[in-house]
Amino acid sequence: MKRIVILLTLVFIWGSAAHAKCGDVVHSFNAPSKYMTGLTFDGKSLWAADRKSDLLYKIDPESGKVLKTISSPGYWPLGLAWDGKYLWNIDRNAKKIFQLDPNTGWIVHSFDFPTPSPQGITFDGIFLWISDRSTHTLNQISPDDGTTIRSIPAPTSRPNGLTFDGKYLWVTDRLKNEIYMVYPETGDVIMVLPSPGPYPNGLAWDAHFIWNVDYETNKIYRLKLDNTPYSLQNERDAEITVTHITRNQGPGTIHRLNVIFAIPQNLPQQKIVGSISYSPKSPKFVTDQWGEKFAEFDTKELPAEKTKEDIMKVKAKIYDIRYYIFPERVGSLNDIPDAVKDHYLADGEKYQIHDPYFRKIVKQVVGDETNAYWVARKIFSYVIDHMHYELSGGWNVAPTVLKRGSGSCSEYTFVYVALCRAAGLPARYQGSVVVRGDNTSFDDVFHRWAEVYLPNYGWVPVDPSGGDQRWGRDQANFFGHLSNRFLITTINGGGSKDMGWTYNTNEHWVSDPKTEVKIETVADWVSTFQK
CATH class of the missing domain: 2.60.40 (Immunoglobulin-like)
Known part of the structure; x- marks a missing residue:
């Protein structure tokens, strides 16, 4: 009965999520000028930069009315940030980052670019962050002199707008028309949202919503971040x-x-x-x-x-299905129903989860982590960092595949499922037939990937072979996301009495x-x- 209630609850939540989605526009208005770049929020009002007028606009977030304008500190203003008292502005022509008083417009501090081509800027409560499209990095820097504290990989090769919500960095890419939620400790891209317009530029966070200014539509958008599990x-x-x-x-x-x-x-x-x-x-x-x-x-x-x-x-x-997973909303391994654990923590011929080599890796990779999302994500990162795709025929057992460092989609899946189970996270696999290119096509190769059980979200797809890519954005597209190219025929724990280990x-x-x-x-x- 308990299991039925859990499943019905998830079905109810999911059923209501089919159309509404995270990142939907809930409010928008015309930008005050035509060439908008940076955006930030000072606790009450938005501030936006215009690269041609060389002005910074203070804007009422409800009406879009301009409350005040001040001159930008240089002649090509880009990203904007707010540190609780002062504005910060990147200027392309001056190659400097300026700190200025929003009341007077006076420059109170500045330093030279610490990276070749910074675009967005934000403040995390202690340090500044900048996005740089030349180095393809997000850089935490000192507000005193721009010294780089540390760098993490950008989600893509063209990071642009940047903001911080207290836990995560948010980054835009104007060519992919997307917005990314990034874990600042590692650079992992956790969420991918479509941008509201075709040229997403500056970002801001108002404690409840993400704001985005679009250079092409010339609008400022407020985007919701709610509890919708998927779209x-x-x-x-x-x-x-x-x-x-x-x-x-x-x-x-x-x-x-x-x-x-x-x-x-x-x-x-x-x-x-x-x-x-x-x-x-x-x-x-x-x-x-x-x-x-x-x-x-x-x-x-x-x-x-x-x-x-x-x-x-x-x-x-x-x-297409895309899950909107906030790691802090995912429960711990202890929150997973016993019925799920009983089925999907079992060993199998292809898994060998008690192999000493596997146990050592789990201890090394997972450590004391108990949040189910981070267990799944750490193992995902480990697998794609230590394997490469190779279709050589046959399916070896998971420890052998991982030691070899290469495998097919099925072998990637066996390794991932086995490591998850060894770490106490229920996992299984899905198998499918696939659209290959044209809408009318044939498939004789097929594809398989894993699913993991995340409390409060249920079964979530994870494709370690598909996610074995350079950019964080592309990796994230294979964690909690499937395109509409797959007819799923098989959902199995492995070693089926009828299907065996195939699909x-x-x-x-x-x-x-x-x-x-x-x-x-x-x-x-x-x-x-x-x-």
């Missing part, structure tokens, strides 16, 4: 035909053939339309120890030189000696439209 976007309507072909190339006979299809289910990001059809029409339906459902086709005799086709046809609506389809046969059997599985996609 669904970019609907894809598709018909997917999965065909499993068994070719008996002889010379003997296949005496028993069992072909198994994993049956796709309704999920937050995928809705099955109508009934799934099969050919032959009457498969046997079974359920494995993980609760996953399968369709099975049994053939008694398949003579030499004969072919057997088994087909599953699915119509589905598939969406999508499986097969077993009994044949005469020296009988050569060829298996071919292809998913054909026909997309009727994509919003």
Whole structure:
């Protein structure tokens, strides 16, 4: 009963989250001038910089009315920050960072650029932070002389606007039209939001909302950050035909053939339309120890030189899904329901979670961390830092794969799931057939990734092979985000009595000696439209 209540609560929250999302505009107004760059908040009012008029505008955040203007300290003002008493302004022409009195407009302090091309600036209560597009870094600097205290990687190669909300840095990228939430201790990108306009520039934080000024729309936007766990976007309507072909190339006979299809289910990001059809029409339906459902086709005799086709046809609506995870809202490992732990902390043949090598890595990487998000994220970072993608055939056990340092998407997944389970975080995997490029396409490669259980969010997708990329933004796109390219067929803990360690389809046969059997599985996609 307790488990049912937990699941129903998550379904209720998630169901209400399908349309509203974190980062939605809740208020906007026209900017006071045409070439807006920096933005900050002084506790009551917004301040915005204009690079052409060389003015700083004090703005009422509700009406958009200009309350005051002062001259910028130089002739090309960029980022703005507020330290509780004074404004700070980066000036491109002067190559200086200025501190100025907002009442008089007088410069009270300045120092030369500590980095080649600073853009945004913010104050964390003790130090300043600047974003630099030449070094691709976010730099914590001394407000006395600009000495760099430390640097972290920027989310992308073009960091721009910058603000601090008391816990996290927020950064814009005008080319990707996105806003990023960044953990200042490591540079990990935790959240990716679409910007409200096509040229997001300065950012500000007012203790409740993020503000963004857009250089192209010439508007100032207020964006909400709420408890919405995820959003669904970019609907894809598709018909997917999965065909499993068994070719008996002889010379003997296949005496028993069992072909198994994993049956796709309704999920937050995928809705099955109508009934799934099969050919032959009457498969046997079974359920494995993980609760996953399968369709099975049994053939008694398949003579030499004969072919057997088994087909599953699915119509589905598939969406991009993006989770908006605030780590402090995620519970600890102790908050995970016992029913989830009982299933998804178990060992398996491919995992070997008690291997001494694995235990040593978990201790090294996770340490005393108990927040489920940070356990998952630390392991994610470790895996992508210590592996590279290589499709070499076969699936080795997780410790062997990690020692080798390379693997396929399945091997990345086994390593990640095994490390999470060894750390006390429930994990499992999802398998899918994939849109390959064009809307009408075929897939014979397929893709697999992991899911982890985060208290207050539920099961969240994590793709360590997809996330093995340079930029923090691209890594974050594979933690709590899936595009609409995947029809998920398989959700499993591993070692299924029907599917084994594979996904999508499986097969077993009994044949005469020296009988050569060829298996071919292809998913054909026909997309009727994509919003």
